[in-house]
Amino acid sequence: MKTSIIGFPRVGESRELKFATEKYFRKEITEEELEAKGKELRHKHWQLLVDQGIDFIPSGDFSFFDTTLDTALLLNLVPEKYQSLQLSPLETYFALARGYQGAAGDVTALAMKKWFNTNYHYMVPEIDDTTELKLVGDSLFKAFNEAKEHDIITRPTILGPFTLLKLATYHGSKQAADFYEDAIIAYGQIFDQLAASGCEWLQIDEPALVLDLSPAEVQQFKGLYQRLLAKKGHLNILVQTYFGDVRDTYQELIELPFDGIGLDFVEGRKTVSLLEEYGFPKGTLLFAGIVNGKNIWKNNYQETLSLLEKIQPFGTIVLNTSCSLLHVPFTLANESALETTVTNHFAFAVEKLAELNELKKIVADKQTHHELLKGNTALFVQERFSKNKHVAQQIEALTERDFIRLPVLAERATIQKEKLQLPILPTTTIGSFPQTKEVKQNRAKFKKGEITEAEYTAFNQEKIAECVGFQEEIGLDVLVHGEFERNDMVEYFGESLDGYLFTEKAWVQSYGTRCVKPPIIWGDVSRSQPITVAYSKYAQTLTDKPMKGMLTGPVTILNWSFPREDISLRESTLQLALAIQEEVLDLETNGIEIIQIDEAALREKLPLRQTDWHCEYLAWAIPAFRLVHSKVQPTTQIHTHMCYSEFADIIQDIDNMDADVISFEASRSNLDILDALKAIDFQTQVGPGVYDIHSPRVPSVEEIETTIHNILTKLPIEKVWVNPDCGLKTRGVPETKASLKNLVLAAKKVRGGV
Ligand code: GLN
Ligand code: ZN
Helix, strand or coil: CCCEECCCCCCCCHHHHHHHHHHHHHHHHHHCHHHHHHHHHHHHHHHHHHHHHHHHHECCCCCCCHHHHHHHHHCCCCCCCCCCCCCCHHHHHHHHHHHHEECCCECCCCEEEEEECCEEEEEEEEEEECCCCCCCCHHHHHHHHHHHHHHCCEEEEEEEEHHHHHHHHEECCCCHHHHHHHHHHHHHHHHHHHCCCCCCEEECCCCCHHHCCCCCHHHHHHHHHHHHHHHCCCEEEEEEECCCCCCHHHHHHHHHCEEEEEEEEECCCCCHHHHHHHCCCCCCEEEEECCCCCCCCCCCHHHHHHHHHHHHHHHHHEEEEECCCHCCCCCCCCCCCCCHHCCEEECCHHHHHHHHHHHHHHHCCCCCCCCHHHHHHHHCCCCCCCCCCCHHHHCCCCCHHHHHCCCCCHHHHHHHHHHCCCCCCCCCCCCCCCHHHHHHHHHHHHHHCCCCHHHHHHHHHHHHHHHHHHHHHHCCECCCCCCCCCCCCHHHHHHHHEEEEECCEEEEEECCCECEEEEEEEEEEEEECHHHHHHHHHHCCCEEEEECCCCCCCCHHHHCCECCCCCCHHHHHHHHHHHHHHHHHHHHHHHCCCEEEECCCCCCCCCCHHHHHHHHHHHHHHHHHHHHHHCCCCCEEEEEEECCCHHHHHHHHHHCCCEEEEEEEEHHHCCCHHHHHHCCCCCEEEECCCCCCCCCCCCHHHHHHHHHHHHHHHCCCHHHHCCCCCCCCCCHHHHHHHHHHHHHHHHHHHHHHH
């Protein structure tokens, strides 16, 4: 059996690409120097794959920002406004990726969207009726030839026309299928040029095949590829799918003359049964995605071997990752702080290469490689950690009643109104205040042991007092402490919960040069002591206004961590929910009357297929949130916050979270969400963000007033709150102060007028 991977983390072992690109952005290095860095990394990564014994080595998976954007440029999908800037190719590329403001003009970036069910984000190509899809770039050929100079024959990878055109945004009357003809010509030319350079295989990624497809789309896909594959000549074409199974197009896929079909056996729940039901074409290679490209856990060889045994009769198998390794950290080799008893259970990108290689050896000769298998099996039989019996019992004992807060929302609203005595259109913020250099330094110094805990706390208290003073001065109604003690809304809680582990260098690309370092859920999660109570309580002593407690919800903590796989996501989330519930109740006992439980990332793990939304996700994610607040007094007001403008499609589920108040990002989407709220007669009180905190711009009083009036045309005034659209931590102090002053003034003016 041969081995293959779909793509490799291009950012580099120590995020070299990120740092070089950012230097280029700051004009500290030239275009040539950045190109040289890219070349160096590509070579290093190819060589690494060769050394690890990978047989099919991808090229074209490298990118300075995003591979969907690369494909768009290769095929001339560049809107006129960027072309007319007349910049160099690399500058044009970054103008599309990040916007451009300078001598040549002023353009915003392309939209960025979540890449399927990952935390990676791609740039959305824009197409209008004048767009000419044609082959204009050469990056793919250059990469192939570059590797060839090192005697490495790679398999170029490119995003396929079906997915590319499905993901694009259309501004004119033309739609995806109107561009198929041109796509066939362009991809056909790519086939010819690659074949002429000595290329043997091309990997065409079509992840859109794992989505829910209509019968019309299935026919479009089939027609597109029937014509395209007629042009392949001697080039071998691998159609690569990932992030799920291809139940809607499997029958079409196996009838088309592909030379290889890449299927996902990890996330593709139905992949095996599709093989069993419809078979697999003779002579076609089955690229079997068996090593998880998204998790950080070691592959269970026994399980993989039995899977392979099951699918081997269907054809010649190539051992593959389930998706690109882009979604996992680079290597475990630099994690010096974790014990080997822990790291033995992990496999990052480099270690996953070794797994493919080991599996290949074991399949070839079980006898000789007996020890490899034995060592791996041992990892899965031993207990990784001692189970938390108390948590298990708590979960066991949960009944329906634990997920229901009483009295019902409307009744609570009356009780809380009486108690809190807030004005109509109450004003508040989402939680964090600017994280200035001093705030970050204070945390860093404490972490390094340069200051004592008392000094650290005193600084934070000073900042809190300043923050509370300012909020009182401008007249906000519900105050926050400012979150100066928090680095990140998930890591902060993870650090205080048992069952969590942290890495030093396990960065994963989120978009462009931005990387995240998710904490790892290692064992049973529990809370051994209060996490936020001291600061919230302190902040409340400084004011007579209600001080909002500030927590991160269980679903968001889960979604921004690397989850366990030995228990279900549901169970992990319930453990988190119980821990956060304890914190909620402690805050309440300590006199905090309003508690916000952020679920910024609720949408993150929403399944790709709508038919799975409820049964696989919302059916436990929404109750997990309800569990967190179900035991509070009727007088305690529960808030939540979400960072999406896109949630019209799950709006009823969000209402079912049964919070008393929800704030969300809405300003950038022109408050589109209001119609969805109105349509279902949304019960929860809402604070649709009245200005965009992602920009340093200060909104005027009049502007905010207009926005509030706008909101009031769709929502009843007694249900509306006035707040910015997210936390203020990334903003500067002066613009934050000016914006919030205007926000309060605007709310007061609108109140005065009604
Ligand atoms: N309370 C958090 C903050 O204000 C919420 C952050 C978020 O929504 N991403 O920073
Ligand atoms: Zn937010």
